[in-house]
Amino acid sequence: MLGFRIQRRDKPLGFYSAFVVLAAVVLALLFSGGILALRGTPPVEGMRVLLQSAFGSRWALEDSLAKAVPIFLCSLGVGVTFRLQIWNIGAEGQYAMGAVGATWAALTLPGLPWYLLLPLMGLVSFGAGAVWGLVPAFFRLRWQVNEIIVTLMFNYIAILFLEFLVYGAWKDPVSFGFPMTPTFSDNAIIPMIGMTRLNWGIVVCVLAGIAIWVFFRYTRLGFELAACGENVRAARYAGMPYNLLVYLVMGFSGGLAGWAACIEVSANLNRLQPSVMAGYGYTAIVVAWLARLNPLAIAVASFLLAGLRVGTENLQLELQVPSAFGSIMEGLILLTVLAGSFFIDYQVRRRGRL
Amino acid sequence: MNMEIIIPLLAAAVQSGTPILYATLGEIFTERSGVLNLGVEGIMFVGALVAFITARVTGDPWLGLVAGGVSGALLAGLHGLVCLNFLGNQVVSGLALTILGTGMGNYFGTSFVGLQAPGFYPLDVPGLADLPLVGPVFFHQDLLVYCSYLLVPMLWYFFQYTRWGLRLRAAGENPDAAEAAGISVLGYRWGGILVGGFLGGLGGSYLSLAYTHLWATNITAGRGWIAVGLVIFAFWKPGRALLGAYLFGGVMAFQFRLQAMGTALPSSLLLMLPYGLTVLVLILAYVRGQGTKAPAALGVNLEPRE
Numbered sequence: 001m002l003g004f005r006i007q008r009r010d011k012p013l014g015f016y017s018a019f020v021v022l023a024a025v026v027l028a029l030l031f032s033g034g035i036l037a038l039r040g041t042p043p044v045e046g047m048r049v050l051l052q053s054a055f056g057s058r059w060a061l062e063d064s065l066a067k068a069v070p071i072f073l074c075s076l077g078v079g080v081t082f083r084l085q086i087w088n089i090g091a092e093g094q095y096a097m098g099a100v101g102a103t104w105a106a107l108t109l110p111g112l113p114w115y116l117l118l119p120l121m122g123l124v125s126f127g128a129g130a131v132w133g134l135v136p137a138f139f140r141l142r143w144q145v146n147e148i149i150v151t152l153m154f155n156y157i158a159i160l161f162l163e164f165l166v167y168g169a170w171k172d173p174v175s176f177g178f179p180m181t182p183t184f185s186d187n188a189i190i191p192m193i194g195m196t197r198l199n200w201g202i203v204v205c206v207l208a209g210i211a212i213w214v215f216f217r218y219t220r221l222g223f224e225l226a227a228c229g230e231n232v233r234a235a236r237y238a239g240m241p242y243n244l245l246v247y248l249v250m251g252f253s254g255g256l257a258g259w260a261a262c263i264e265v266s267a268n269l270n271r272l273q274p275s276v277m278a279g280y281g282y283t284a285i286v287v288a289w290l291a292r293l294n295p296l297a298i299a300v301a302s303f304l305l306a307g308l309r310v311g312t313e314n315l316q317l318e319l320q321v322p323s324a325f326g327s328i329m330e331g332l333i334l335l336t337v338l339a340g341s342f343f344i345d346y347q348v349r350r351r352g353r354l
Numbered sequence: 355m356n357m358e359i360i361i362p363l364l365a366a367a368v369q370s371g372t373p374i375l376y377a378t379l380g381e382i383f384t385e386r387s388g389v390l391n392l393g394v395e396g397i398m399f400v401g402a403l404v405a406f407i408t409a410r411v412t413g414d415p416w417l418g419l420v421a422g423g424v425s426g427a428l429l430a431g432l433h434g435l436v437c438l439n440f441l442g443n444q445v446v447s448g449l450a451l452t453i454l455g456t457g458m459g460n461y462f463g464t465s466f467v468g469l470q471a472p473g474f475y476p477l478d479v480p481g482l483a484d485l486p487l488v489g490p491v492f493f494h495q496d497l498l499v500y501c502s503y504l505l506v507p508m509l510w511y512f513f514q515y516t517r518w519g520l521r522l523r524a525a526g527e528n529p530d531a532a533e534a535a536g537i538s539v540l541g542y543r544w545g546g547i548l549v550g551g552f553l554g555g556l557g558g559s560y561l562s563l564a565y566t567h568l569w570a571t572n573i574t575a576g577r578g579w580i581a582v583g584l585v586i587f588a589f590w591k592p593g594r595a596l597l598g599a600y601l602f603g604g605v606m607a608f609q610f611r612l613q614a615m616g617t618a619l620p621s622s623l624l625l626m627l628p629y630g631l632t633v634l635v636l637i638l639a640y641v642r643g644q645g646t647k648a649p650a651a652l653g654v655n656l657e658p659r660e
Contacts, residue, residue, distance in 0.1 A: 006658035164622035324460035331454025338442035
């Protein structure tokens with residue numbers, strides 16, 4: 001009988017896997033076009049507006065790069081937890097706690113000079129995000145509680161806590177009822193780079209990226225983490241510090257999400273308001289998986305998905321496409337890439353006649 | 355507290371627990387076959403919208419209900435395609451499903467916000483509705499609630515005594531042995547995914563057709579995730595799922611009532627209750643259950659044979 005034989009590849013597909021991912025993304029774009037057509041938007045025109053406004057001009061590229069900063073930071077941490085087969089779905093909540101932490105520092109000590117206040121905001125936001133990642137890690141290690149559900153529930157709790165503060169205790173008395181804190185003092189604001197739409201927060205991305213690279217490449221713990229990720233059980237038997245690693249990656253992951261939020265509230269919003277929650281934490285999961293958890297690829301994927309967000313915003317302005325279209329595209333891309341990965345990991349051969 | 359407060363509260367607990375119950379039962383069905391589907395939130399959302407639109411256009415809530423269930427099964431089918439046929443990671447595929455589903459719900463739902471659709475309303479069960487306490491709490495509800503009462507023992511019987519049920523469990527516990535015994539593991543897992551998606555879609559339909567009767571953005575509000583958590587709390591058993599769903603329904607109803615009564619507590623803090631309770635309930639389940647009772651092959655894909 002003629003049929004197909006499926007085999008795990010002996011050696012990785014290497015460079016060609018990029019083509020598989022590309023083909024999957026193109027397929028997702030085609031489906032997205034169909035979904036635009038379903039609601040009466042001309043799909044070709046829609047895709048043109050989307051891509052043009054995301055990557056088609058210097059302004060667009062700067063916008064996309066600026067949006068890539070929080071996505072990259074969240075995704076970098078999330079990707080490291082995934083390597084250890086710990087499913088941190090909580091970057092969104094860790095980001096929310098980071099925003100609260102940074103705001104607390106900015107509102108409490110507004111008079112501090114910027115070279116003290118900005119590091120303090122970074123420290124508090126990192127700590128707040130880290131704690132929000134460490135608690136689920138503790139539940140997981142102590143009682144084997146499923147971290148997917150806990151980190152998710154922590155997202156809802158953190159966002160509600162943020163709302164509780166901006167609608168209540170921290171609300172600006174002269175905001176005419178809008179839920180927002182007072183504007184930060186100048187010392188609490190990360191400045192822009194020259195005449196661009198980028199802020200100096202992007203430097204944090206570069207530093208975090210290098211730190212991760214050095215960690216995996218040159219430290220014993222980094223090597224152990226890679227080993228644990230391959231086979232948790234074997235690594236445990238070999239006496240590797242599994243629990244320590246789980247705490248380390250969850251704290252680090254939460255901390256990076258906290259930094260992402262610190263940069264957003266300080267450089268872009270200059271105050272805390274509910275719109276700070278833009279779903280970067282969920283996009284980060286998509287990015288980490290698109291990049292197959294590789295830090296450099298995460299940088300590229302963050303930029304592309306940030307562009308998608310910029311594009312979707314313009315699609316809303318120009319063609320009245322609901323902003324939820326962005327989530328549809330993200331979901332579709334993730335599904336097609338997941339299915340496409342099959343061809344990276346396995347080979348399909350025609351079964352010959354016997 | 356007196357009975358005039360407690361009875362409506364308990365009745366509301368049953369009502370607001372019902373969508374969670376449908377979704378939890380659906381996820382139990384899927385997970386028993388060995389597939390983890392984290393897309394329940396997205397499935398409920400799409401089910402709610404499709405049911406709402408269908409009922410609004412046709413004027414028939416039953417058609418809406420069927421359409422909602424079918425749309426849930428279709429969305430779950432994407433998960434089946436990615437995980438069963440293309441061996442994709444089940445956790446990530448489920449997350450993708452939720453991102454896609456909530457996106458779809460909000461994208462196609464924007465033009466319906468605030469509009470109404472025909473739905474289901476409470477009907478007394480003759481005889482039973484007159485019982486003290488039990489009557490007004492359990493038997494002054496809508497038809498979908500009564501269906502869920504029947505569904506729980508049906509699923510229990512299915513898993514425990516029917517051939518299909520036992521084979522479905524075998525696919526989730528030990529797929530290799532099941533395969534060797536001539537059971538089509540792939541077939542049963544597809545069945546698990548589709549039926550689970552259908553029930554999740556019904557849970558969503560309940561939200562828009564019986565719980566609110568109007569369309570609102572973010573109508574699921576994390577109920578799908580709570581359902582996924584409740585599966586663990588229920589130890590994959592339909593009976594315990596009922597208990598868990600009503601517990602959550604109770605907390606949600608209580609929280610609404612407190613808000614309506616104008617308590618001094620800010621609403622954001624009250625809204626945290628169900629999510630905090632999910633975490634607490636999970637910890638308790640693990641501490642009391644001494645480890646998990648998950649199907650042994652849950653989340654593990656079938657590797658192709660050499």
